Amino acid sequence: QVQLVESGGGLVKPGGSLRLSCAASGFIFSDYYMSWIRQAPGKGLEWVSYVSSNGQSVLYADSVKGRFTISRDNAKNSLLLQMNSLRSDDTAFYYCARADRPQQLLRPFDYWGQGTLVTVSS
């Protein structure tokens, strides 16, 4: 069965850095486009970043552009998010999510991880 398991969240001071990971299993990871989506506690959903199946194409929300870097290691079935220059408004649960069909971009997200909490506070 498809599983996405995030890790790497925690408490970090403003201006600090954190690296999130998402371990994928139960499907051919290298075939699927992946995204990070976040949710501030008690708030709605915000798409953060996308990476193509081969890692060559990436996209970012304006709110994180220039500070976050998405990447993937298909050999290790792993999705990564390097977060630098963190701010208090980056505090959120971060979910990795999969597009529901391989090699297709205009698709919804069918599997989500359980999320990892990032708290940015002094």
Place this chain on the structure above:
Amino acid sequence: EIVMTQSPATLSVSPGERVTLSCRTSQSVNSNLAWYQQRPGQTPRLLIYGASTRAAGFPARFSGSGSGTEFTLTISSLQSEDFAIYYCQQYNTWPPWTFGQGTKVEIK
């Protein structure tokens, strides 16, 4: 950026009632619209995609309709497990993929 507007923000209903949730987009998204269900303390689950196709695992009491800029999620007879927050999301025009602010369906 396509702006998603959901209404109402909160819906107080009794079990067994019919529920209709609305989602409007600032420009056409064709039928590239999804609905997600998020129960308290849980991860969002894909409920409807393509505006009207029910995802695996969801019963027939859930239905979606609409195209262009106006969409509706209907729950024909609300069950206790349906009390949750429902989000719409467009995947027609990106970046960014955008979500509505959510409609909370709570017990009356």
